[in-house]
Amino acid sequence: MGNIFTKALQNVGSIVRQAGTGGVNAVQSRLAQAGLFPGGISGASRKPLGSNSGSPGSTGDWAVKLTLARQTYSDLFGSSSILAGLTSADNGMRFPTTPFINLQNTANYNPIGLMHNNYPYQAYQNSQVAQITISGDFPVQDQASGLRWLSTVHFLRTITKMYYGGELNTGNPPPVARLNGYGDHVFRNVPCVVTDFTVEFRQNVDYISISVPTGGATSEPSSFTDADVNRESFRGGGASQLRADPLQAVQSGPINKVPTDSLITVSVIPVYSRNKISNQFNLKSFANGDLTNQGFI
Numbered sequence: 001m002g003n004i005f006t007k008a009l010q011n012v013g014s015i016v017r018q019a020g021t022g023g024v025n026a027v028q029s030r031l032a033q034a035g036l037f038p039g040g041i042s043g044a045s046r047k048p049l050g051s052n053s054g055s056p057g058s059t060g061d062w063a064v065k066l067t068l069a070r071q072t073y074s075d076l077f078g079s080s081s082i083l084a085g086l087t088s089a090d091n092g093m094r095f096p097t098t099p100f101i102n103l104q105n106t107a108n109y110n111p112i113g114l115m116h117n118n119y120p121y122q123a124y125q126n127s128q129v130a131q132i133t134i135s136g137d138f139p140v141q142d143q144a145s146g147l148r149w150l151s152t153v154h155f156l157r158t159i160t161k162m163y164y165g166g167e168l169n170t171g172n173p174p175p176v177a178r179l180n181g182y183g184d185h186v187f188r189n190v191p192c193v194v195t196d197f198t199v200e201f202r203q204n205v206d207y208i209s210i211s212v213p214t215g216g217a218t219s220e221p222s223s224f225t226d227a228d229v230n231r232e233s234f235r236g237g238g239a240s241q242l243r244a245d246p247l248q249a250v251q252s253g254p255i256n257k258v259p260t261d262s263l264i265t266v267s268v269i270p271v272y273s274r275n276k277i278s279n280q281f282n283l284k285s286f287a288n289g290d291l292t293n294q295g296f297i
Contacts, residue, residue: 099136
């Protein structure tokens, strides 16, 4: 009986393999194209997400990012220790997991109704890229990822505010960011403004203690021990209790409670100057894909 069952399974496997595009081969093909291992099987190393310098095709960096111009980032955050969780090469935030993105392009027409006519005429008005919504999970398991979460939230808080007070560009609107992700012909240096963002503080997840380093921003936050990860309760003690614990190797600095899992949603709208639209855009070049490096989508 066992031999009959085994032979039947072998026959089924043979049929699937002969199908060529059958379920098993199709799944493995999709995993390979995405750079993932089938069934957790280890093998040749895959190219990790890297920096955002240069085009995604040349660097292998396919992550979804919102960044600022280098000088703008330096002027705003050059001495900010709370931005230590963001790498200096990015000049902004990146989603650590694959986010949900809602992209909508519209062509607007004005219906003109005529007397004694069954169908109105459609008069073209304009085209536009509607608001883009990006929503992704931000898991936090250690000091590095927790500091990244804090830095991301603070970064979004900052770029949704105008320049007010002081001498730096007083009166200017919030800075224009650049959206990158998934390759040169998907999102490549798309100029956009952040209109709103939301952060979920869930009640059914743990909150862990994260220390913000003092003395200015650093490019690589220090590691966090397992004992820190388990210290999620709000029963008191604060920074002094953490630093007094001989099992800790925590940086001195303010302690914050960060959710181990949260959803951050960012809404952006592409913006283009009149000069850029008048002098750089034409439909033929756009159709040929020549304007993707100019941020047109």
